[in-house]
Structure formats: structure tokens, C-alpha cells
Amino acid sequence: MMDSEYILFLHNDHEHGFDYVVEALMEVCEHTSDQAEQCAYITHYKGxxxxxxxIxxxxxxxxxxxxxxxxxxxxxxxxxAY
Incomplete structure (x- = not known):
């Protein structure tokens, strides 16, 4: 049986600065700086x-x-995915 595909979402929190979030995404999710910045901007503006x-x-x-x-x-x- 194949593992189901999941999505990890980041939610806006008004607590952490932009640079902190970018660094966390780069460290934990292995994002490039461009990917991390894009995710941080989307999170900020869309919630x-x-x-x-x-998996x-x-x-x-x-x-x-x-x-x-x-x-x-x-x-x-x-x-x-289904």
C-alpha cells in the first residue's frame, strides 16, 4: 500500500520576523532562500x-x-492527489 501524500502548511503568526521564518524554512525544509522567501511572503499576505x-x-x-x-x-x- 502506498503512503498518502500530505501537505505541510505554514500559518501567519505575527510573532516571528520575516528573516527568522526564512531561516527556519531553509534549515528544516531545506528550501533555497528564494523558496523560503516566497513561502514567507505568501504566508504573510494570504494567512x-x-x-x-x-509522506x-x-x-x-x-x-x-x-x-x-x-x-x-x-x-x-x-x-x-487522488
Missing amino acids: KSEIKVG RTDLSLMREQLEDKGLIVSLEINKT
């Missing part, structure tokens, strides 16, 4: 953004690491 797609076990670890940094994230099943 949340999709930051990573993958639950991988994304759960990233979610925990981002939460440890104080960021608000959520993990949802990718309903468009």
Missing part, C-alpha cells in the same frame, strides 16, 4: 502557505521541528 508536500512520516518530523522554533504549522492530506 498560510503550502511549504512542503510528501506523513517525513512531514511530521518537519512539523515538530518548526513547532519547536515557535512557528504555527499544520499537516493535511492532499485531497487533490
Whole structure:
């Protein structure tokens, strides 16, 4: 049986600065600086953004690491993958 595909979302929190969020995304999600900046801008202006797609076990670890940094994230099943 194939693992379901999940999406990790970052939510805007008004607590952390732009640079802090960018650094966290680069460190935890292995984003390039351009990817991390784009995600941070989208999150700021739209309230949340999709930051990573993958299997639950991988994304759960990233979610925990981002939460440890104080960021608000959520993990949802990718309903468009089916």
C-alpha cells in the first residue's frame, strides 16, 4: 500500500520576523532562500502557505521541528492527489 501524500502548511503568526521564518524554512525544509522567501511572503499576505508536500512520516518530523522554533504549522492530506 502506498503512503498518502500530505501537505505541510505554514500559518501567519505575527510573532516571528520575516528573516527568522526564512531561516527556519531553509534549515528544516531545506528550501533555497528564494523558496523560503516566497513561502514567507505568501504566508504573510494570504494567512498560510503550502511549504512542503510528501509522506506523513517525513512531514511530521518537519512539523515538530518548526513547532519547536515557535512557528504555527499544520499537516493535511492532499485531497487533490487522488
